[in-house]
Amino acid sequence: MTRSSFMTRKELIGFLILAAVIFLLLPAMLDSFRLNLFGKYLTYAFVAVGLALCWGAGGILSLGQGVFFGLGGYCMAMFLKLEASTPENTAIQSTPGIPDFMDWNQLTELPVWWQPFYSLPLALLAVLAVPVVFAFIIGFAMFTRRVGGVYFAIITQAFAAILTILIIGQQGYTGGVNGITDLRTLLGWDIRTDEAKTTLYFVNGVLLFAVLLIAQYVRKSKLGRLLIAMRDQEDRVRFSGYNVANFKIFIFCLGAAFAGIGGAMFTLQVGFMSPTLVGIVPSIEMVIFCAVGGRLSILGAVYGALLVNWAKTSFSEAFPELWLLGLGGLFIAVVMFFPNGLAGVWSEQIEPRLTKLSKRSDTATPKRAAERAPAE
Amino acid sequence: MSDETPKKKSTGLSRREVLAGGTALSAALFLPKSLKAADFPTAEINTTGLAVTDDTVTIGILHSVTGTMAISETGSVQAEKLAIDQINAQGGILGRKIEYIQEDGASDWPTFAEKARKLLVNDKVASVMGCWTSASRKAVLPVFEQHNGFLYYPTFYEGLEESPNVIYTGQEATQQIIAGLDWVNQTKGAKSFYLLGSDYIWPRTSNKIARKHIENFMEGCKVVGEEYYPLGHTQFNSVINKIRLRKPDVIYAIVVGGSNVAFYKQLIAAGIDPSAEKPIVLTISVTEDEIRGIGGENIEGAYACMKYFQSLENENNLKFVEEFKKMWGDDIAIGDVTQAAYLGPWLWKAAVEKAGSFDVDKVREASPGIELTTAPEGYVKIHENHHLWSKTRVGRAQADGQYEVVFETAELVEPDPFPEGYQ
Numbered sequence: 001m002t003r004s005s006f007m008t009r010k011e012l013i014g015f016l017i018l019a020a021v022i023f024l025l026l027p028a029m030l031d032s033f034r035l036n037l038f039g040k041y042l043t044y045a046f047v048a049v050g051l052a053l054c055w056g057a058g059g060i061l062s063l064g065q066g067v068f069f070g071l072g073g074y075c076m077a078m079f080l081k082l083e084a085s086t087p088e089n090t091a092i093q094s095t096p097g098i099p100d101f102m103d104w105n106q107l108t109e110l111p112v113w114w115q116p117f118y119s120l121p122l123a124l125l126a127v128l129a130v131p132v133v134f135a136f137i138i139g140f141a142m143f144t145r146r147v148g149g150v151y152f153a154i155i156t157q158a159f160a161a162i163l164t165i166l167i168i169g170q171q172g173y174t175g176g177v178n179g180i181t182d183l184r185t186l187l188g189w190d191i192r193t194d195e196a197k198t199t200l201y202f203v204n205g206v207l208l209f210a211v212l213l214i215a216q217y218v219r220k221s222k223l224g225r226l227l228i229a230m231r232d233q234e235d236r237v238r239f240s241g242y243n244v245a246n247f248k249i250f251i252f253c254l255g256a257a258f259a260g261i262g263g264a265m266f267t268l269q270v271g272f273m274s275p276t277l278v279g280i281v282p283s284i285e286m287v288i289f290c291a292v293g294g295r296l297s298i299l300g301a302v303y304g305a306l307l308v309n310w311a312k313t314s315f316s317e318a319f320p321e322l323w324l325l326g327l328g329g330l331f332i333a334v335v336m337f338f339p340n341g342l343a344g345v346w347s348e349q350i351e352p353r354l355t356k357l358s359k360r361s362d363t364a365t366p367k368r369a370a371e372r373a374p375a376e
Numbered sequence: 377m378s379d380e381t382p383k384k385k386s387t388g389l390s391r392r393e394v395l396a397g398g399t400a401l402s403a404a405l406f407l408p409k410s411l412k413a414a415d416f417p418t419a420e421i422n423t424t425g426l427a428v429t430d431d432t433v434t435i436g437i438l439h440s441v442t443g444t445m446a447i448s449e450t451g452s453v454q455a456e457k458l459a460i461d462q463i464n465a466q467g468g469i470l471g472r473k474i475e476y477i478q479e480d481g482a483s484d485w486p487t488f489a490e491k492a493r494k495l496l497v498n499d500k501v502a503s504v505m506g507c508w509t510s511a512s513r514k515a516v517l518p519v520f521e522q523h524n525g526f527l528y529y530p531t532f533y534e535g536l537e538e539s540p541n542v543i544y545t546g547q548e549a550t551q552q553i554i555a556g557l558d559w560v561n562q563t564k565g566a567k568s569f570y571l572l573g574s575d576y577i578w579p580r581t582s583n584k585i586a587r588k589h590i591e592n593f594m595e596g597c598k599v600v601g602e603e604y605y606p607l608g609h610t611q612f613n614s615v616i617n618k619i620r621l622r623k624p625d626v627i628y629a630i631v632v633g634g635s636n637v638a639f640y641k642q643l644i645a646a647g648i649d650p651s652a653e654k655p656i657v658l659t660i661s662v663t664e665d666e667i668r669g670i671g672g673e674n675i676e677g678a679y680a681c682m683k684y685f686q687s688l689e690n691e692n693n694l695k696f697v698e699e700f701k702k703m704w705g706d707d708i709a710i711g712d713v714t715q716a717a718y719l720g721p722w723l724w725k726a727a728v729e730k731a732g733s734f735d736v737d738k739v740r741e742a743s744p745g746i747e748l749t750t751a752p753e754g755y756v757k758i759h760e761n762h763h764l765w766s767k768t769r770v771g772r773a774q775a776d777g778q779y780e781v782v783f784e785t786a787e788l789v790e791p792d793p794f795p796e797g798y799q
Contacts, residue, residue, distance in 0.1 A: 040486075171576065177577070182518050
């Protein structure tokens with residue numbers, strides 16, 4: 001294994017297995033309704049991958065990833081809402097042609113900052129740019145002042161709370177608690193049909209792999225190694241002459257961009273966006289996905305997002321009044337027994353045994369120590 | 377029942393509607409109490425592949441039983457289960473027993489949408505009793521419209537909506553507001569109003585309607601203040617100071633959820649005792665359920681404007697309260713929404729039997745004009761706009777957590793979800 005190689009054989013196999021699960025296994029096993037649910041779960045995986053980079057590799061624990069997920073989602077929702085609010089569709093309103101919630105709040109014209117969202121390219125740009133700019137501002141303000149660790153986590157949580165209150169308070173402009181609902185078409189393509197949802201599922205999968213490859217590239221690059229160095233001994237990196245803040249800002253912005261893409265895909269899959277996805281609770285849930293999957297592994301993060309959400313859905317269907325307890329038990333068990341999450345279980349328990357097995361059959365394979373990163 | 381027939385209004389009810397209502401009434405009278413399943417072959421009464429077998433029909437219950445809304449929505453779930461039990465005890469619908477699949481919306485709007493899709497697409501339920509907050513309804517609405525589901529929505533809400541796939545068994549805003557304002561003006565001589573509420577669409581829309589009514593339709597009356605606070609807000613001292621400064625005749629409060637507890641306690645602490653009626657406290661957001669949280673002694677003397685109170689003394693309601701307590705224990709409070717939720721399965725039963733089919737399109741067609749003479753709130757009837765004709769009542773809160781009914785409209789009030797002159 002050379003240090004510069006982009007992907008070891010082991011990692012390649014991991015990627016291929018995930019690809020097989022997402023593109024072959026799930027579509028073959030599930031009906032369109034369940035597949036659509038997994039499509040929704042996959043949108044959370046974008047956030048989890050970003051978190052695996054920020055938290056697992058960089059040691060930056062953000063409890064406000066919902067902010068970026070929400071911003072990306074809202075940018076997409078604004079475009080779709082404008083497309084749905086044609087004067088014909090909204091003829092019943094006092095001011096036809098503006099989104100319904102604006103009409104309910106006595107707005108008589110579209111606010112200026114909504115105007116760019118008539119254009120899909122601008123909206124797509126905003127899906128990436130708005131979360132990144134926001135992340136840059138937070139990151140710049142925090143990291144250049146060397147705010148880190150728990151303090152940073154608390155501040156990001158505060159941002160999640162602030163943004164939720166802002167969105168709810170400005171309901172004439174944002175749809176308030178209800179969010180932006182009743183989204184119908186994307187450039188005339190009905191996103192509500194089963195076929196559209198299946199198509200979106202695959203688009204989701206492809207985008208997720210693009211994001212995973214970027215994440216893999218970052219981890220394997222010099223930047224990735226610096227991040228790990230910073231996580232473990234920030235001062236030594238600083239004394240070696242690196243500007244620690246810049247690296248942190250970059251990785252935080254990258255995580256935000258991933259979350260923004262996830263948010264936009266969420267809006268397309270689910271058909272609405274609301275402040276419940278921006279606040280503290282979903283932000284913490286996203287951290288849980290990452291923790292269950294294993295914060296040190298980007299693939300683990302994807303599995304974590306899928307598994308936790310799947311468990312959430314199935315528990316709540318089976319035990320509508322008790323499911324939260326079951327889910328809580330799952331999290332406690334993971335934290336107590338598998339501190340490195342699913343990926344840790346794989347690399348510490350299953351993989352060594354597999355290697356042992358294959359060694360027995362093929363003694364030529366050199367023994368490879370399981371890669372372990374120290375716990376924070 | 378002729379004296380209960382809705383009053384004809386120049387803008388509202390057409391002759392045709394009255395006739396249609398009459399037909400429905402006579403049809404309902406002549407329907408046998410229990411219908412045999414064999415008379416209704418499944419293939420004929422279910423042409424769209426809903427979950428109907430030769431002896432069962434499956435519906436969905438979709439409320440939050442976990443999360444912040446659970447405390448409010450539990451009553452609705454209980455009422456719906458009671459209604460289903462009672463209908464089954466009478467032989468079910470078209471000879472089929474109702475089975476239900478309960479899903480938890482978890483106080484989370486995307487979850488509501490997910491579960492609604494599951495109920496409609498996966499479980500093929502024939503109808504759904506569910507949702508509570510406006511946000512959850514808005515989240516599931518596109519799902520119901522796309523998959524042609526049928527939702528019975530129990531909460532009093534802001535109006536501005538009329539979906540072919542929803543029957544609104546609660547009041548829209550004008551039904552809850554206008555009669556109450558007129559009452560407080562005429563019997564208490566109130567002239568000035570201070571509007572306040574939690575910051576989301578229902579309180580805002582309701583206060584908008586209240587303001588328009590006060591300013592345009594009530595002579596010599598004015599609004600002296602209007603303010604909103606985020607959900608969960610607990611510091612009301614500043615607004616209470618402003619209220620003391622401006623001395624309104626009425627505090628019109630649409631504070632929801634946990635904020636209520638802080639609001640009423642701080643009112644009393646500031647020397648504004650609702651029972652002194654200086655000023656009068658009038659609310660449309662506190663039912664018997666909320667009083668359990670606020671504490672009867674903290675809100676005693678305040679007035680609430682609803683369509684139902686647990687203390688209503690008609691035969692239907694006495695029976696309803698008794699059976700509700702038998703099923704769910706003596707230690708319960710039945711609020712306005714709980715009663716509205718109870719109507720859902722009954723209204724659906726009546727519509728299915730009138731249509732002679734479970735098909736959503738036929739049930740929808742049959743729904744306008746459906747009447748219930750057995751409703752705990754009294755007689756109700758479905759309007760063409762899918763809302764209910766119902767009375768507006770004013771109750772005065774008692775220390776024991778119940779309301780004493782002090783006023784009710786003589787006639788049923790027409791639902792008007794898009795009120796002209798109030799937009």
